[in-house]
Amino acid sequence: MQHPFQCIASVQLPGQATGEEYLAAACGPRLMLVNAGKGIVAARWSTSPTNATSEDKYDEAEAGERPAKKQKTSNAASHAPNIIKLTVSPNQQYIVAVTDDKFIHVLEIVGHGELKELSQRCMPKRPCAIQVLPDNATIICGDKFGDVYSLPLLPSEVAPIQDVEPGAEDGEAAKQEDPAFKPSATVLTVHSKRNRMALEAQMQQKNFTAKKEPLKFEHKLLLGHVSMLTDVIYATREVEGKQRGHIITADRDEHIRISRAPPQSHIIEGYCLGHTEFVSKLCLIPGTDLLVSGGGDSWLGVWDWPTFKLRRKFDIRDAVLDVVEEVAQRADMDTTEAIKQADKSVVVSGLWTAPFTNAKGKQEIALLVACERRPSLFIVPVSRLMLKKDQKTTQSRIDYPVLDVACVGDRLIVSVDGRRDGSPCLRVAQLHQAEETKGEVLSEKDEEMEAKLQCLMTSSKDIPADDKALDDLLYGVGNLRKRRGWDAPGDGAGGTEVDPTSMPMDPNHTEVVEVEDDLTVRKL
Amino acid sequence: MAGPPNKRQKREEKHEGQMPQKKFYRQRAHANPFSDHDLTYPEHPSAMRWSEHYPHFVATIPAAVPKDDPIATRDYNEYYVARMEKRVEVADIGCGFGGLLFALAPRMPATLILGLEIRTSVAEFVQDKAKALRLQQQQQPPASAGAETPPVPGGYENVSCIRANTMKFLPNFFAKAQLTKIFLCFPDPHFKARKHKARIVSATLNSEYAFVLAPGGMVYTITDVEDLHVWMVEHLAAHPSFARVAEGEAEGDECVAVMRRETEEGKKVERNGGRKFVAVFRRLEDPAWP
Ligand SMILES: C[S@@+](CC[C@H](N)C(=O)[O-])C[C@H]1O[C@@H](n2cnc3c(N)ncnc32)[C@H](O)[C@@H]1O
Numbered sequence: 019m020q021h022p023f024q025c026i027a028s029v030q031l032p033g034q035a036t037g038e039e040y041l042a043a044a045c046g047p048r049l050m051l052v053n054a055g056k057g058i059v060a061a062r063w064s065t066s067p068t069n070a071t072s073e074d075k076y077d078e079a080e081a082g083e084r085p086a087k088k089q090k091t092s093n094a095a096s097h098a099p100n101i102i103k104l105t106v107s108p109n110q111q112y113i114v115a116v117t118d119d120k121f122i123h124v125l126e127i128v129g130h131g132e133l134k135e136l137s138q139r140c141m142p143k144r145p146c147a148i149q150v151l152p153d154n155a156t157i158i159c160g161d162k163f164g165d166v167y168s169l170p171l172l173p174s175e176v177a178p179i180q181d182v183e184p185g186a187e188d189g190e191a192a193k194q195e196d197p198a199f200k201p202s203a204t205v206l207t208v209h210s211k212r213n214r215m216a217l218e219a220q221m222q223q224k225n226f227t228a229k230k231e232p233l234k235f236e237h238k239l240l241l242g243h244v245s246m247l248t249d250v251i252y253a254t255r256e257v258e259g260k261q262r263g264h265i266i267t268a269d270r271d272e273h274i275r276i277s278r279a280p281p282q283s284h285i286i287e288g289y290c291l292g293h294t295e296f297v298s299k300l301c302l303i304p305g306t307d308l309l310v311s312g313g314g315d316s317w318l319g320v321w322d323w324p325t326f327k328l329r330r331k332f333d334i335r336d337a338v339l340d341v342v343e344e345v346a347q348r349a350d351m352d353t354t355e356a357i358k359q360a361d362k363s364v365v366v367s368g369l370w371t372a373p374f375t376n377a378k379g380k381q382e383i384a385l386l387v388a389c390e391r392r393p394s395l396f397i398v399p400v401s402r403l404m405l406k407k408d409q410k411t412t413q414s415r416i417d418y419p420v421l422d423v424a425c426v427g428d429r430l431i432v433s434v435d436g437r438r439d440g441s442p443c444l445r446v447a448q449l450h451q452a453e454e455t456k457g458e459v460l461s462e463k464d465e466e467m468e469a470k471l472q473c474l475m476t477s478s479k480d481i482p483a484d485d486k487a488l489d490d491l492l493y494g495v496g497n498l499r500k501r502r503g504w505d506a507p508g509d510g511a512g513g514t515e516v517d518p519t520s521m522p523m524d525p526n527h528t529e530v531v532e533v534e535d536d537l538t539v540r541k542l
Numbered sequence: 543m544a545g546p547p548n549k550r551q552k553r554e555e556k557h558e559g560q561m562p563q564k565k566f567y568r569q570r571a572h573a574n575p576f577s578d579h580d581l582t583y584p585e586h587p588s589a590m591r592w593s594e595h596y597p598h599f600v601a602t603i604p605a606a607v608p609k610d611d612p613i614a615t616r617d618y619n620e621y622y623v624a625r626m627e628k629r630v631e632v633a634d635i636g637c638g639f640g641g642l643l644f645a646l647a648p649r650m651p652a653t654l655i656l657g658l659e660i661r662t663s664v665a666e667f668v669q670d671k672a673k674a675l676r677l678q679q680q681q682q683p684p685a686s687a688g689a690e691t692p693p694v695p696g697g698y699e700n701v702s703c704i705r706a707n708t709m710k711f712l713p714n715f716f717a718k719a720q721l722t723k724i725f726l727c728f729p730d731p732h733f734k735a736r737k738h739k740a741r742i743v744s745a746t747l748n749s750e751y752a753f754v755l756a757p758g759g760m761v762y763t764i765t766d767v768e769d770l771h772v773w774m775v776e777h778l779a780a781h782p783s784f785a786r787v788a789e790g791e792a793e794g795d796e797c798v799a800v801m802r803r804e805t806e807e808g809k810k811v812e813r814n815g816g817r818k819f820v821a822v823f824r825r826l827e828d829p830a831w832p
Contacts, residue, residue, distance in 0.1 A: 163739065165746065242746025244575065244709040244739070262831055271710050272585065277749075278831070284745075284782055285828055286753040289713045291586040500578045 020475060021046050021483035022443045023433040024491060025104035028424045029113070031131060039426040040131060041471070042106065042113055043433070043444070045478040046491075047098035049115055051131050054426050057470030059477045060131030065098045065117050100491055107150040112136075112171060114157060116145045118491075120232065122159065124171060137173050142232040147250035151263075156280075160250035160267060164243035168280060173235050240283035245269035248313070248498065249300045252279065255307070255324060266309065266323065268297040270498050274311055276323060288326040292319060296498040301369035303383065303400050310385060310403070312366025314499050318387065320403050332403060334387065334396060337413060338364050341394045344415075365390040367495045370423045371400070372430050374449035374459055384449055384459050386430075388420035390495050395420050395432060397449070397459045412458040416445060421492060429464055431471070435492060437483060444471045553670070559677035564639060567667035572730065573660045575709045575740055583706060583714045590715060593624035595702035596654055601625040630654040630716070633754075634725040635708045636742060638806050640668035642727060643701050644675065645804035649796065651696025653722075657703035658715075668703035709742065712750050719756040723797065726763045728807035731770045743774040745781065752783035755825040760787070763821045764801050766811045771819035784823040792822040 022045070029040040029051065037055035044050075051061040103116035113125045113133070122145065124136045143161035150157055150171060160166045249268040254261045263279025264287070274290035274297055277283050295314025302309055308329070311319040316335035321328055339357050346356035368388035376382040376399070385403065387396040395414040402410065418434035418441075425431075432445045446468045447461035553566045573579070584590040593600045601624070632650070634642050637657030646655055659665040679697035706715065729742040738744065743763070751761060761784065763774045778784045792798050802808055802818055811818055 239745060241749060242739075242744075244747065257831070260831070273713065275713075282829065282832065284749050284752075286749050288718060291714065294585055 019437050019483045020440060020443055021478060021481040021488070022421060022435045022437055022492065023474070024421055025101060026422045026424045026431060026433045027104045027106050028426045029106050029127065030110045031127065036427065041424060041426055041431060042104060043474055044101035044104050044115065046100050046481045048478060048481060049101060049113070049125070049133065050474055050477060051127070051133060052471065052474050053131065054467060054471060057473050059473050061133040062477065063125060063133045063135065065101065067098045103145060103148050105148050105150060107154050107171065108152050109154045112150065114148055114150060116148055118144065120144050122148065122157065139169065139173065139235050140232040141167070146247050149250065149252050151252055152254070158240065158250060158252060158265065160247040162246045164245050164247050164269065166240045166242065166247070166250055166265060166267060167237050168240050169235065169237040238280070240265065240280055241267070241277050243267060243269045243273065243275065245271040245273065246498070248296065248298045251300050251302060253302055253323070266300055268300050268311065270296045272297060274300065276326065290319065290321045290323060290326050290328065292328040298495050298498060299366055299369040301371060301385065303371060303385070305383070306400070308400070308403065310369055312369055312387065314365060316364040318366065330404060335361070335364060337396050338389050338392060341392050341413065345393065363496065363499070365496045368420060368423065372423070372425050372449060373428070374451060377451045377453045386423055390493055391419050393418050395423070397461065399451070399459055410458070412460065414447070414461045429467060430461065437488060442468055442472060443475060444468065446471065559674055559681065561674050562667050562670040564667060567663040569661045569663045575660065575707055579660070579707065581705065581707055581711070583711045585714065587715055587717045589623060591623055592626050592630070595704070596626065596699065598699040599627045599654065601627045628654050629720055630656045631721055632656070632723045633658060633716070633721055634727065636660070636726070636729055637668060637703060639664060640671060640703060641804050641806045641809070642725060642801060643668065643703065644671070644698070645800050646797070647698050647701035648694045648696055649800070651700055653700060655701045658706045658708045659703060660705065660707050662705055665703050665705035672698055672702050709747060712754055716754040718753055721754050722756055722759045724751055724755060724761045725801060726761065727801055727805045728765055729770070731767045741773070743777050745777050748778055748781040748784065752781070752825055757825050757827045759825040761823040762797055762801055764805070764808065765819055766807070766816045768819060771821065775821045778821070778823045783826055783828070785826055787822040787824055792820065795822065798822065
């Protein structure tokens with residue numbers, strides 16, 4: 019079985035000739051840099067197997083009162099952590115990779131596309147989005163606990179450990195963990211058994227290596243939601259001749275928040291509200307004030323983000339159901355049933371923009387949309403996003419689910435989950451618009467480049483892949499959906515204190531996904 | 543669903559206008575602010591049906607509106623949200639059984655006051671109590687006819703409560719700069735270090751309070767746990783959107799006296815001879831963009 023490429027990103031090396039475009043591709047724990055024009059893998063880098071025990075220890079102490087969870091994490095054998103996010107600095111000199119053991123790795127691209135790891139830093143919670151700011155010196159990183167941090171791209175040698183809070187930008191560090199707080203827990207009544215166990219765990223919390231300890235490096239807490247963050251983007255806008263920076267954050271509780279960029283990231287400018295299900299992806303449309311959002315709703319939000327106004331709900335339900343119907347037909351399945359199931363679960367897992375040449379020969383931009391597990395890429399010219407009534411998307415049918423997209427030169431590279439039958443996991447296409455298609459954007463296969471990218475498959479044949487692990491790695495977005503219509507366990511109980519983890523569950527909801535204390539999605 | 547059926551039944555047995563009894567509304571003390579409760583909240587503040595909470599403050603549609611005017615016909619639309627004369631300006635976050643709310647209401651009869659409480663049955667108690675108090679006021683003979691107690695200004699029409707997890711959904715209920723006062727009275731302390739994010743005051747949540755508060759608006763805090771007081775002062779004072787109000791000035795604020803005296807927790811602490819720590823903060827203007 020072929021391990022698909024979970025993240026890809028285009029890289030432009032200095033002085034690179036046309037036809038010499040580079041692509042960074044993550045395959046499990048391995049990162050490869052390929053010269054897409056020549057079909058040569060220029061560099062490879064791999065995460066090293068972590069000492070899973072020390073990692074777990076941290077989680078244990080932190081999770082304290084939840085012994086059930088401990089057992090789960092310690093089962094995770096000490097294999098190399100997978101790469102879950104990939105981004106390239108605007109100056110194309112650095113690649114930042116996030117791994118599923120919560121580490122941020124900064125790699126420098128040296129010489130003719132070699133990779134040199136400069137640093138690895140452990141975050142307190144699993145990062146969900148990462149970006150290098152236009153200054154090429156700052157990383158912003160949002161995590162599943164709802165917080166957004168900034169850290170220097172290149173860590174300084176002296177390591178100030180103090181936490182710096184939102185707004186305290188002048189370096190006057192406010193303490194985050196008040197040391198005076200601990201004794202009070204013993205003075206005052208600590209009621210439940212759970213609380214007592216947590217206290218004990220806290221006492222034993224000393225013995226892990228400094229390296230694994232998160233945040234022992236320069237960082238600032240910029241802002242936070244009390245929710246799982248799903249996407250974070252940095253956006254600039256010119257006002258009165260000056261560039262204003264913003265941080266746009268999206269969460270599992272349907273919110274899109276617009277804050278000022280540091281040093282004023284404590285100021286919330288507004289919210290783009292209107293989604294009724296989780297938001298999983300944000301995408302700015304270049305050259306406009308439009309922001310597109312997608313998630314568990316069957317429409318994309320088209321926002322005028324400087325005024326926080328929802329301009330349009332762009333329906334994608336029909337487009338998605340068309341794909342579902344076709345897939346069911348091909349598999350000789352009950353199409354009515356398949357559509358019924360899919361109708362309740364549109365999950366937008368990817369939004370990108372890509373340039374194309376329109377029918378009049380002018381450069382335009384298309385929005386690309388991927389839905390989790392659906393074998394199609396939906397294409398909308400952005401000029402159509404605002405056309406009243408028009409909901410048309412062009413489908414680029416691909417026989418496998420789309421995982422990631424990157425623009426390399428004028429080519430579109432689409433990473434697909436072709437784990438099964440050895441067909442190419444990286445597809446290459448060129449977008450164009452023909453007169454006779456009435457504005458639809460079509461994609462045309464580029465077989466030549468596709469063949470060249472096969473070298474990546476050859477270089478990753480040895481990476482082990484099994485269905486369960488791949489599904490967990492590639493298809494997490496759908497789990498963000500809330501199960502509604504029932505009270506959270508332990509919440510409806512009367513005056514007695516009940517351990518919510520031991521509450522009997524409604525038998526109709528055996529697979530309830532609840533977000534617990536530490537905001538991990540857990541199957542009960 | 544909230545509360546076991548027997549309690550619910552007992553609650554429903556009471557007559558209209560009869561005061562609700564707390565014992566039928568008790569609920570375990572801690573609700574997890576991070577979990578997905580079966581909460582209802584508007585997708586946007588403009589979609590909130592405040593008319594159900596403050597029927598006396600619904601804006602009346604002028605009689606002269608022609609039949610084909612959208613505002614006349616929208617009444618039949620299920621999505622229609624009645625326009626209000628006033629917006630909520632005072633929020634009591636984690637209001638519990640609402641002692642502070644009912645004490646504040648007659649003191650500011652023209653201001654809409656809202657309690658927000660995460661525990662279903664506790665929020666229901668406050669709602670039921672508001673309804674009962676309103677009815678009592680309406681049924682009171684006018685003072686001239688020899689009423690025993692004088693009528694209460696505002697007749698409790700300006701106070702209500704919603705069930706909400708304020709740590710997640712404050713911006714769903716309130717628009718930017720809508721509020722003039724926020725009360726944070728005797729919040730749950732969450733002693734454990736890893737639970738500090740569960741505290742109702744934190745560096746990042748303070749930005750949300752700043753967002754819904756108008757410049758010049760106030761945050762009132764009170765607790766009997768000294769360490770929590772220190773924590774709240776440290777985090778609110780360190781936040782660039784807030785400045786602590788000098789103690790002398792704070793003590794002169796009637797709201798502070800009411801908050802000390804009328805909250806359920808405040809009374810409990812009083813009975814046990816405990817100390818109460820108060821701190822008040824003012825929302826500053828946002829600075830210019832850099
Ligand atoms: C100790 S009680 C104080 C009640 C009241 N303010 C008083 O002073 O008597 C704290 C209250 O905050 C509520 N609470 C805790 N977290 C909350 C949240 N995230 N949103 C709304 N209410 C919350 C609790 O359910 C509880 O009723």
